[in-house]
Amino acid sequence: MVRDAVGDLAAYPSGDRARAAVAERHGRDVDEVLLTAGAAEAFVLLARVLRPRRAVVVHPQFTEPEAALAAAGHRVERVILSGAFMLDPELVPEDADLVMVGNPTNPTSVSHPARILRSLIRPGRTLVVDEAFADCVPGEPESLASVQLPGLIVIRSLTKTWGLAGLRIGYVLADAPTITQLTEAQPLWAVSTPALAAAEACMTPQAIAEAETWARQLATDRDYLVSGLRSLGAHIVPNPQASFVCVRLPAVRLPLREKGFAVRRGDTFPGLGEDWIRIAVRDPDTSDALLKALEVTMNTSPTR
Numbered sequence: 001m002v003r004d005a006v007g008d009l010a011a012y013p014s015g016d017r018a019r020a021a022v023a024e025r026h027g028r029d030v031d032e033v034l035l036t037a038g039a040a041e042a043f044v045l046l047a048r049v050l051r052p053r054r055a056v057v058v059h060p061q062f063t064e065p066e067a068a069l070a071a072a073g074h075r076v077e078r079v080i081l082s083g084a085f086m087l088d089p090e091l092v093p094e095d096a097d098l099v100m101v102g103n104p105t106n107p108t109s110v111s112h113p114a115r116i117l118r119s120l121i122r123p124g125r126t127l128v129v130d131e132a133f134a135d136c137v138p139g140e141p142e143s144l145a146s147v148q149l150p151g152l153i154v155i156r157s158l159t160k161t162w163g164l165a166g167l168r169i170g171y172v173l174a175d176a177p178t179i180t181q182l183t184e185a186q187p188l189w190a191v192s193t194p195a196l197a198a199a200e201a202c203m204t205p206q207a208i209a210e211a212e213t214w215a216r217q218l219a220t221d222r223d224y225l226v227s228g229l230r231s232l233g234a235h236i237v238p239n240p241q242a243s244f245v246c247v248r249l250p251a252v253r254l255p256l257r258e259k260g261f262a263v264r265r266g267d268t269f270p271g272l273g274e275d276w277i278r279i280a281v282r283d284p285d286t287s288d289a290l291l292k293a294l295e296v297t298m299n300t301s302p303t304r
Helices: 002-008 016-026 038-049 064-071 114-118 176-185 193-202 205-231 253-258 284-300
Strands: 033-036 055-059 076-080 098-102 126-130 152-157 170-173 244-248 276-280
Touching (some): 033 038, 033 176, 038 064, 038 152, 038 176, 064 076, 064 098
Parallel strands (some): 126 152
Antiparallel strands (some): 033 170
């Protein structure tokens, strides 16, 4: 479908079909869907439209939501999770009228129960849930994408599972008045014709089934990686659910890079320090090679 869309580049993009496909996928009305140029644009639009008195971002998580709020002039408070990085609603200030949280969370790979997230919803508060990695979880049991509740906004991305980062495609699910506000703040034709075609293709029953198969294989590959990391004595954030695991291992990132393995540094995420890294889940052969390189690194590290 994306290849076919190239022939339509002379015309301005129309998101009607893609928007309808997303709405059908999540059991929503069409006027509860806004297509965006990736999840990042969604955060920028929210920061422009919302007028919070007390904005709270739950960390560690993707840093763009906080950056967007700060760029729009909002003062942001942080709720820093620790330990197993599970969300405790009691940590969120009662008078916070905007709360942003990831689920599953990047970089910890923690999936918060939907019931816990629901407990944060109350009159006068907007809850924004970043579900960019929700389709990593078979069946998406903790997703709120199909839930219609006042004040709930869900952001999804198609750039992760489908490897479409270059196309920039995501979407917002919210009540119709909120979608109208966001639409008015969005530049015209923000999402390209190829990206719209990709969104439509990713919503077909065949694509949904393929994503589910991928998620199940991901879980198997992730268990394999986690088992190997544990055998090396690594501290892993419990029960990872996304396409990566969060690991506490000092002084390994740069040596691994020298051996040909790039892992994400953790110290740029609020709540994590320089000993933390994020490791992407790959096939067992790739994981074996990484684990071997990691073992060599750990055995030769001066900190051990």
